[in-house]
Amino acid sequence: MNHQKKPLLFVANWKMNMPLHKACSFIQDNRKALIQLTNDPNKIVVLCPSFPFYMFLSREAADIPMPLGGQNCSEYESGPYTGQVSAQMLADVNCNYCIIGHSECRIAFNENDEQIATKALQLIKVGIIPIVCIGENKKEQAAGITQNVLIKQLAPLINALKDYTGTLCIAYEPLWAIGTNLIPNISELQKICDFLADHLKTGLPLAKLIVIYGGSVDENNAAEILTIGTIGGLLVGGASLNFQKFQKIVSLNKTA
Ligand code: PGA
Numbered sequence: 001m002n003h004q005k006k007p008l009l010f011v012a013n014w015k016m017n018m019p020l021h022k023a024c025s026f027i028q029d030n031r032k033a034l035i036q037l038t039n040d041p042n043k044i045v046v047l048c049p050s051f052p053f054y055m056f057l058s059r060e061a062a063d064i065p066m067p068l069g070g071q072n073c074s075e076y077e078s079g080p081y082t083g084q085v086s087a088q089m090l091a092d093v094n095c096n097y098c099i100i101g102h103s104e105c106r107i108a109f110n111e112n113d114e115q116i117a118t119k120a121l122q123l124i125k126v127g128i129i130p131i132v133c134i135g136e137n138k139k140e141q142a143a144g145i146t147q148n149v150l151i152k153q154l155a156p157l158i159n160a161l162k163d164y165t166g167t168l169c170i171a172y173e174p175l176w177a178i179g180t181n182l183i184p185n186i187s188e189l190q191k192i193c194d195f196l197a198d199h200l201k202t203g204l205p206l207a208k209l210i211v212i213y214g215g216s217v218d219e220n221n222a223a224e225i226l227t228i229g230t231i232g233g234l235l236v237g238g239a240s241l242n243f244q245k246f247q248k249i250v251s252l253n254k255t256a
Pocket of ligand 1: 179180214215216239
């Protein structure tokens with residue numbers, strides 16, 4: 001087992017919220033602070049903007065060591081898939097990471113676990129690190145079947161990546177915590193993340209795994225979430241749109 005300290009992963013998921021002028025001023029107005037934040041070897045800060053802005057932002061932020069990430073990708077390599085973006089296209093515009101399986105995409109586009117595993121394979125093929133979102137809904141949580149839901153969501157991915165030796169990020173995002181200002185109770189969250197770390201290590205013994213948490217992360221709750229030893233970073237939606245909030249979150253260090 002590798003006991004080397006891994007950098008914390010902070011992923012800003014801007015969703016469909018930042019128009020170009022705001023995306024630009026996020027970089028331009030905070031350039032110095034961003035350089036300082038992202039130069040820390042103990043952290044990786046990934047920015048996931050809207051698709052049309054990648055070329056522009058990768059030039060605008062060329063002096064900031066902040067990799068770009070996709071918010072989704074196609075399960076197909078190329079072809080007649082109107083409105084979709086392939087993994088290779090993301091690699092072409094210098095994306096190093098890509099969120100897949102976000103509950104908003106699972107729901108809006110009816111994405112299933114098999115398709116998400118195929119997307120992970122597409123990304124890996126072009127050298128992009130997948131950030132695979134999983135999580136239970138309110139009803140499943142209330143029924144006490146969270147672990148079963150996560151096992152089911154991960155099964156095709158584990159099967160597809162059995163021999164994978166690269167980096168894989170799993171983002172635990174309970175659906176009821178996304179955009180609601182609710183987060184799981186910390187000891188419950190710890191139990192789930194410990195379970196996930198264990199389950200993933202057994203299924204993907206060769207991969208370099210990172211478990212991160214997402215869902216209503218903000219500048220007030222991030223420090224406590226990061227006390228959980230098996231959490232290796234945060235996926236931040238709403239709070240990543242505000243530089244001051246995001247800066248407070250990314251400035252945190254691991255305490256466990
Ligand atoms: P939120 O979104 O931080 O606004 O809850 C997180 C996510 O959906 O990735």
